[in-house]
Amino acid sequence: MLFAVKMDVALPHDMDPDRKAETLAKEKAYSQELQRAGEWVSIWRCAGKYSNISIFDVKDNERLHEILWNLPLFPFMTMDITPLATHPSDIHADQG
Numbered sequence: 305m306l307f308a309v310k311m312d313v314a315l316p317h318d319m320d321p322d323r324k325a326e327t328l329a330k331e332k333a334y335s336q337e338l339q340r341a342g343e344w345v346s347i348w349r350c351a352g353k354y355s356n357i358s359i360f361d362v363k364d365n366e367r368l369h370e371i372l373w374n375l376p377l378f379p380f381m382t383m384d385i386t387p388l389a390t391h392p393s394d395i396h397a398d399q400g
C-alpha cells in the first residue's frame with residue numbers, strides 16, 4: 305500500500321542542544337534504515353519549511369502506524385497522511 309505523508313516538525317526553541325542533536329541523529333538513522341528496506345520509498349524537503357513529503361510502500365495501515373509512531377521526532381510532528389492509488393492516466397501503470 306502506498307501512502308504520501310506530509311510531516312511538519314516543530315522542535316521546542318528551548319530544547320536542550322544535546323537532546324536535539326541525539327534525536328536528529330536517531331531520526332536520520334531510522335529513516336535511512338527504512339529507506340534501505342524499501343518501505344520509505346522517497347523523501348522530499350518542502351522548500352522553506354521544516355517539513356517533508358515522504359512516500360511509504362508498506363503492507364498495511366498498521367505497519368505505517370508502527371513506522372510513524374517510532375519516529376524519534378514523532379512527539380514534535382504533525383502529519384497529513386494520504387493513501388495513494390494508481391491513476392488511470394499514468395503512462396507507467398501498464399508497464400507492470
